[in-house]
Amino acid sequence: MSVFASRRRNMVESQLRTNKVTDQRVIMAFENVPRENFISPEMKGLAYIDEDLVLGRGRFMLEPMVLARLLQALKLNGGETILDIAAGCGYSTTILSHLGQSVVGIEADEELATAAQDNLINHSVDNGVILNANHITGYPNEAPYDAIIIQGAVAHVPDAILDQLSDHGRLVTVIRDSDHKPGKASIFHRSSGGFSSTVLFDAQTPILSEFALKPKFVF
Secondary structure, eight states: OOHHHHHHHHHHHIIIIIGGGOOOOHHHHHHHSSSGSHHHHHGGGGTSSSOOOOEEETEOOOHHHHHHHHHHHHHHSOOOOOEEEOOOTTTHHHHHHTTTTEEEEEESSHHHHHHHHHHHTTTSSSSSEEOOSSTTTGGGGGGGGGEEEEEESSSSSSSSTTEEEEEEEEEEEEEEEEETSOEEEEEEETTEEEEEEEEEEEEOBBOOOGSOOOOOOOO
């Protein structure tokens, strides 16, 4: 077993299984996708740390435990159309390609989006794509989605994104309006009566700049 394969196994055993990740499909996806292949060579030694991994350009890879628990909450059965917002390097989209029928990843940074799409090709992902698009507006061209995940904390989820959920669709993200307060990993459900949300667990996930609270002007 290679060094990275051993570290990946340790990540699954010590970061996921010990933190209430029990969905075998989610666990297998994390076991089968080599996280080290999605980051620069000088950062490969950090691939399996239990922290958010900074990619630069305002982007990061979610802490493995947080990502796994968010995906587990979606209860994916393999038949879903999924939207992955702020896909970064494409790691999360690749994980999702193992869990749903099709995945659209969007990344606002054009250079990252290009690199992420190359990563999907290199990992033979044939049911997912990374597109360069505005995170705030989601990707309505392929809506509705059965599941949506936002890869970072947000002050609130824009209605424009929630409206892209299918009937009985669900969205997961971390709600956080300040770096000084813990975030709340949350799931939103769409039903005939509208939208409802449930807090899942606390998470110190960094805030995505475009989803941050706008500063108030004081006169």
